[in-house]
Amino acid sequence: MNIDIGIDLGTANTVIYIRDKGIVVNQPSVVAYEVKGKKVIAIGNKAKRMMGKTPEELEVVKPIKNGVISDYTLTERMLKAYVMAAMQKRKIWGKPNVCVCVPSGITEVQKRAVEDAVFRTGAKKVYILEEPFAAAIGAGVDIESNKGHMVVDIGAGTTDIAVISQGGINYSASEKVGGDDFDEAIIKYMKKRHNVLMGEVSTEQLKLEIGSVYPREKDAVGYAKGKELVRGLPTKVPVKSSEIIEACEEVSDMVINAIKLALESTPPELVGDISEYGIILTGGGSKIFGMNRLITEKTGVRVRRIECPELVVATGAANAKDYVLNSEHVTVLESQQDF
Template sequence: MEKMMEWGMNMFSIRADMGIDLGTASVLVYIKGKGIVLKEPSVVAIEKNSNKILAVGEEARRMLGRTPGNIVAIRPLRDGVISDFEVTERMLKYFIQKAAGSTLFKPRIIVCVPSGVTEVEKKAVLDASNQAGAKSTRLIEEPIAAAIGAGLDISKPSGNMIVDIGGGTTDIAVISLGGIVVSNSIKIAGDKFDEAVVRYIRKRHNIMIGERSAEDLKINIGTAYPRKKEVYMDVRGRNLVTGLPKNMKISSTEMLEALEEPVTAIADAVHSVLERTPPELSSDISDRGIIMTGGGALLYGLDKLISERTGVPVKVAEDAVSCVAKGTGIALDSLDELDNGMASADRRRAY
């Protein structure tokens, strides 16, 4: 009987604790004892007339730019924050239930948010999570989660610098003693990379390409620093003069030109945070280097560009895309130690 009770308690703990990386581009869910169990795009397809959700995640992403007039595929988060509360709540509910595999227990949840969010934006995330079925919700700032997920020991009195490049925001932070000392969050990240590619090809070639095509170009031949060997990729778009479909070949050199503005803005923002960092912590960072996380960290040569701009070694974390989700999940075991980087629904200060 005791073993059955122990098994039941273990099942409860596995299902009750959940860390969520609620990103502009994708949602990752970490379940205690299991690791990352879900990774899907932050996209929802809705039937306009009935407001019925037709698809969520990857299935909905495939509908982007391909839906008939009565169906709309939307991304309910923009620039790292909720832009459509109701759709975000429904999306979260779907992902929570899918990840948990059961609605028997209400999970305790930690959700990560960009470091620059306002109290109103924090409350929106808390409310959306709680209304989506959480027993309780805490928030953790993305740089803290990213640092934990990257395997850094942030509890010591030494400086660690994280640059987390997601879909909507780039979060830059210097962390010491479990808290953020200096930080900046800018709304330039993966989405802005895609937009820059669309603009460049429209201006340079008079061709309009879709969001998914721009993302494919970014992932496959995107470049932030000159490559030793030129690479190419075919892309299809619509000729803005004739209105007809057209195939063309894009080079990595063109991608370098297309992405110059957003990647330079990120490098400048990192440099600015370093300038505001206390000398003792700057010395630590010079020795240890800057750690990059998030999907945007995988852009070819971005680490070299930032290193060249700052004069500090830069390293892309192992499994950079999953660092925030992993850190959010690991933080489930360390809530008391991480109070400096968190806010909870029941202990939130009123502003």
Template sequence: MGFTNDVGIDLGTANILVYLKGKGVVINEPSVVAINSDTDDILAVGEEARQMLGRTPGNIITVRPLRDGVISNYSITERMLKYYIRKICGNSRFSKPRIIVSVPSGVTEVDKKAIKEAATQAGGKAVYLIEEPVAAAMGAGIDIAKPDGVMIIDIGGGTTDVAVISLGGIVTSTLVKVAGDNFDEAIMKYIRKEHNLCIGERTAEEIKMSLGCAYQREEEIVKECKGRDLVSGLPKSVNITSAEIREALEESVQVICGAVHEVLERTPPELSADINDRGIVISGGGALLYGIDKRIEKSTGIKVVVADDPKSCVAMGTGKALNSIHVLEKNQLNQRREFR
């Protein structure tokens, strides 16, 4: 009976990653659900639903039930969680898992309650929350229990979480609603304004992944971009360069650099010295944006490293936290007492 079905969930705006104790990350899918609006039946979840984005007939709607790191559509989030929990734990009422869900730092008590309730309704026996920067640091292999200051920047789909962690907790942090989705929107706006071309979310994401950069590339890249001409209304393709996309993303990158500065300014001097020595770690899907590490390094003068497998850091961290569930139980008990 060594196997347990305890589950760690990185409930992200763009992707949901599920960690199963003893198995590792078993699900990594987009946080998208396709629904038949006539019957309210779920038609597809995850990658299959993402493929339908912008391509569905009138009676099928594709929904992203999380926005800015929190639940924007409660019932669909619950159904999405139920789908994944059943997929990995089966249907038996005896196999209800204990679940750890990551939440952005500084979210409201109302948002925390909504996430806990959704996970409980989806089949969790007991649900615990862990703050994303703490989970990301654990997933990146940092020993957060030490009294040393660690700075982590977690750039997700909906939010960027910047935090300084010491002795297992967050000392100072800030959350900005600028991240991967915002990068896509900035690319769509730029191409609309500069090229009179209307493109969809999926195309913008593909351009971000192939051309996107926060720092000048050694060699510029050119890519063909297809969409609808805003003047003629007909299909059209234009060539886009990585320099243009860097310009499109400049404002968003600047906001993230500003958030890092703000947290550094509020960090106690002893911990600042640690960060200066040890550097800053970036995690999350946004860490894969070319040159984001160099850009933050240039802005702060502090060494910046991208975590190994940054997209999975938070999920891996929730997995590690499953081994110390008793600590989370104690913390939540103390919080309840304070709340009363």
């Protein structure tokens, strides 16, 4: 049995991988709609570009918040649009087998609802796979082996840590801290230090440009763009990456402490395996400059280099084999009727 489509339904981004084709969707989990009648007018990048700029009659939302689906109808609309777009890029026709990874905080009922939504786009079978397995598979790990592996996924709102070995989970924890908390910390810092009130989108942009959690060889410089706190006029203040490290310290400490706790809670033999292979660091939040080095410095365990850490979950979901799909870490919904 092969999976045809792998989906990472994330709080910040939805990624879809198609077998033999690769990543076909990598878009923000954002929806813009008309308040009256709830008509959806934009999804993904187009909707994200509208954030913080819409007139009263429009609203732009992230329908999945803090790892939980907060607006089911909009999530379903978004998911359907992405799956349909992905299916059109498939070469082979016939009903696909789909494997989905959902946010860790999702309830059983919501899991069912996601399954249902994907199912109704025309899937033959829908598997919901626990994320650490998908991340490990996507990172190229043989999860059936008796070696222990640690997966640390820094997403938008959560950091999920799991230790897996022989196809099972030895330790798992979900900390309510992620990439978006760096943005929030930067907003607070700019307000306090530079009297600048920044918006969500420009803050993330600044983070992508010069965000750091570990010193760079040479300080990078960016601009905090927003409004003056007192007069409310537009302003642009130069900021150094070293200031961002300071702003983000509390958040990066939380991530580090969660990893330390995971290592402390893991049996010695497995810790040995983990340090030999290196921590598998995934998720967009892990891309902030210096995260690898900070983890290695603070824990003494090296981090394995992964090409695109934000894409491995969808890739792994699409490449899950029978061994995983038949395990207890998966729930399945099977087509009973033709659509």
